[in-house]
Amino acid sequence: MIHFSKLIRHGQGLAPVLLKRATSITLDWDVRQKSRFESTDSAGRQVGVFLQRGQVVRGGDVLVGEDGSLLKVLAAPQAVLRITHCSQHGTPFDLTRAAYHLGNRHVPIELQTDHLKIEPDHVLADMLRAMHLIVHEVQDRFEPENGAYGEHGGGHHHHGDDHGHAHEHLHTHGHAHEPAQAAHHSHGHQHHVHGPGCDHDHGHAHDKPQA
Numbered sequence: 001m002i003h004f005s006k007l008i009r010h011g012q013g014l015a016p017v018l019l020k021r022a023t024s025i026t027l028d029w030d031v032r033q034k035s036r037f038e039s040t041d042s043a044g045r046q047v048g049v050f051l052q053r054g055q056v057v058r059g060g061d062v063l064v065g066e067d068g069s070l071l072k073v074l075a076a077p078q079a080v081l082r083i084t085h086c087s088q089h090g091t092p093f094d095l096t097r098a099a100y101h102l103g104n105r106h107v108p109i110e111l112q113t114d115h116l117k118i119e120p121d122h123v124l125a126d127m128l129r130a131m132h133l134i135v136h137e138v139q140d141r142f143e144p145e146n147g148a149y150g151e152h153g154g155g156h157h158h159h160g161d162d163h164g165h166a167h168e169h170l171h172t173h174g175h176a177h178e179p180a181q182a183a184h185h186s187h188g189h190q191h192h193v194h195g196p197g198c199d200h201d202h203g204h205a206h207d208k209p210q211a
Contacts, residue, residue, distance in 0.1 A: 001038070001046040004063040004071055007055065011062035011072070022062065022070035028078040029108075029119075029142040032057040041071055059141055075141040081125055082138050083116040089132045098133055108144035117142060 011019050023041040031037050035051040049063060057063070059075025085094040095116055102109050102118060110117040117140065118124065125135045 001048050002065045002067060002069065003048045003050055004065045005050045006064040007051055007057065008062045008064065009058070010060045011070075014062060014070070018070060019062065019072065022072045024072040024074055026074040026076045027057070028076045029144065030078075032059075032073070032075070047071060058143060075143060077139045078142055079120050079137060080110075080117045080140050080142050081120055081128075081135055082140070083118070083128055084114065084134045086132045086134055094131060094133055098128055098131060101127070101131075110142055110144050117144075 008014060023043045023045065025039045025041050025047065027037075027039065031039070033056045035053050035055050036049060038046065038048050041047050047063075047065070049057070051057070057073050059073060061073045063071040063073065065071060083095065083098060085092050092114070095114075099109055099111065099116060102116070102124065105124070107118055107121075107124065119142070120137060128135050
């Protein structure tokens with residue numbers, strides 16, 4: 001097993017030719033938020049990651065092994081709840097309110113300009129729908145916001161796509177935990193579920209493909 005104990009945020013300063021030769025590991029957030037874990041890289045090697053306590057790994061980061069080898073970290077798509085505002089019964093400010101209430105509950109949140117993402121939780125989903133927000137489950141990479149004082153060992157600031165990956169949505173939703181009173185709205189390949197009183201037709205306003 002090769003041990004990796006040094007992390008370079010986004011591979012900054014490394015020559016492209018070195019990054020091209022590096023092997024990779026694809027991990028979900030549950031693993032990447034740990035400072036110590038084991039995995040298997042793209043070359044089939046057993047790797048052990050031993051970082052500073054409290055240090056997390058982001059998609060696009062590069063780990064340096066005891067033998068000098070480089071290991072690229074890729075964020076794996078996972079089940080998340082994508083939260084958007086209701087244009088007919090609310091405003092984009094509703095997302096700020098939602099982030100406030102989720103933050104009070106210490107829920108990890110990925111903040112984007114037009115949506116939020118959290119890990120699946122039917123209780124939180126029902127709360128958000130009651131606020132007339134649109135909640136649906138998707139498969140996507142999850143990069144929650146840093147704490148107020150950042151993370152140990154790196155000046156990472158999450159800003160949408162600065163991890164060098166496209167937000168590819170494998171649309172397998174329509175199976176989020178839906179309260180009995182919620183109305184189902186069919187929009188081609190998505191099922192948006194709204195809270196009480198939000199029983200209108202949204203067309204495709206909320207189904208813009210991710211860049």
